[in-house]
Amino acid sequence: MSDTDPLEPGLWDFPVPVCPRIGSRGFRRPGMRGRIRECFGMGEFPVLEGLEQHLSRSQYFRFLWFPRSDNVRIVYQDPTQQISQYSQYSRFVLPDFPVFQISQYSQYSQQFIFPDFPGFIPGFHSRCLFPVFIPSRQVLEGLEQHLSRSQYFRFLWFPHSDNVRIVYQDPTQQAPRSSSSWFWDYAVGFYLLEFLLWISSFFPGLVVWINRVFFRLLFNSRVENVDRSHRILTYECRFRQHVQDWAIPIGRTKEALLELRAALEGNPGIAAHFPVEIRFSRRDEILLSPCFRRDSCFINVILYRPYGKDIPRFRYWELYEGIMRKHGGRPHWAKAHSCTRKELELMYPEFPKFCAIREKLDPHGIFLNAYLEKVFC
Structure with missing residues (x-):
């Protein structure tokens, strides 16, 4: 030296x-x-x-x-x-393109996590616009218009109602500003809501009322926030929760959501917490990405666990998964699902290729756990 x-x-x-x-x-x-x-x-x-x-x-x-x-x-x-x-670094971690291909997750991850890869968006101020209430059928009818209006468009549906919250998120040069309020965001939106959800675990019929009232309290007015992208494009999960999240071809969005709404109306014993989040992603070439070679719509359903108490969910999950499978859905790898290896092989065309690369890199199964053994072995 x-x-x-x-x-x-x-x-x-x-x-x-x-x-x-x-x-x-x-x-x-x-x-x-x-x-x-x-x-x-x-x-x-x-x-x-x-x-x-x-x-x-x-x-x-x-x-x-x-x-x-x-x-x-x-x-x-x-x-x-x-x-x-x-x-140079890839000689140690990413030996060749197939390995790099299986190490990615989605186009969304490429854009916001890996800073020196193509598609990364550096830090910028983002404008998050929440328009006022729009009926869900009207949103579904004008879906293409909404997708073309904003770079990052999603909407929140409140089950057991026709209420929808529209979210537009786009880069901007505007100065940061926020509409956040501790009273509404936490006192009402967390502490009061958690208490009411706990009460509804004994009286499930209250969920319909909770969904409608809290939409009016917290989501029924126009709001605009401007901040750094890592604050705008993320969301604080305040509750313990159970979640399912599947991606379907974007052209099946309307049909799948209308079926889910009809199924909940036909099963009044199922209490679905708000919101059902609907977001969109472009196709990619990542072997086990839910968006592999198709533009996709993610439909995310949730059941909270107020004060850690489990809410009965298996009827809701079974109903939801049935609709997602019918419309060619693929499960989010970080969320709950009941898919077996045989089912995943049908959902992901390159599943055998991924497994072959995985076995080559980890022949002794050092990185496997009980769940991954069920999926990949």
């Missing part, structure tokens, strides 16, 4: 994303974003004698001491304009 730079760039010298919550010496630096150059080097415990020199040499300096030895690992992390060397 040279005297001027104790850290020789090596295989691990590549830019990595800046964590937005970490700044110089542990403090947040809001203006910091982009890439950082991360270098590692070996040292000895006398690094303490030159501590000030190390602190002045790097914006993000730390070292790791190995107890009962003089061994120290030195880490410098600094902003850089270098281009990410993923081709």
Whole structure:
């Protein structure tokens, strides 16, 4: 190693994303974003004698001491304009394109999680517009118009009613502003709602009233928020919950939702909590993506667990899954579903290819658990 730079760039010298919550010496630096150059080097415990020199040499300096030895690992992390060397990094983690293909999840993930891959959208202010109440049938009739009006369009349906909340989310240059209120968002939208949902676990018929009243209280007025994209495009899940989420071909959206509504009306004993979230995603080429080679609509149903109490859900799940299967649905991998391997092979055309690559990379099943064994073995 040279005297001027104790850290020789090596295989691990590549830019990595800046964590937005970490700044110089542990403090947040809001203006910091982009890439950082991360270098590692070996040292000895006398690094303490030159501590000030190390602190002045790097914006993000730390070292790791190995107890009962003089061994120290030195880490410098600094902003850089270098281009990410993923081709070099991929020799260790992503050996070839098929492996990279199975390691992705969806186009949505590519856009918002992996910062140096094609399709990534860097930090920007997003405008989140919630128009006023529109009847669900009117939304379904004008679905193409809504999809063309906003880059990220979704809507929330309140079961046991015709109420729908429209959400448009788009990039903007406007200054940040928020309509949030602790009283409405938490006092009413969380604490009061959780108590009423707990009461409804004894009297399920109250869910119809809860869905309609809380739509009027919290979702029946026009609201507009502007903030960083990672705040606009995410949602705070305040409740413990059970969730199912399937993707169907986008052309089957109207038919599937009308069937789900009719099925709930025909089974008054099933209490469906609000909201049913409907969102959309373009097709991709990711082997086990629910959007594999087709533009898709995700229909997400939910049952909350007020104060940790389980609400009977299996009749609702069975009814919902039946409709999703009928319309060519594919389950969200991070949500509950009852699909077997044989069913998944029919849903995903490249399922055997994925399994072959997985077995090649993990021949001894080190990364399998009981659930994955049922799905992939």
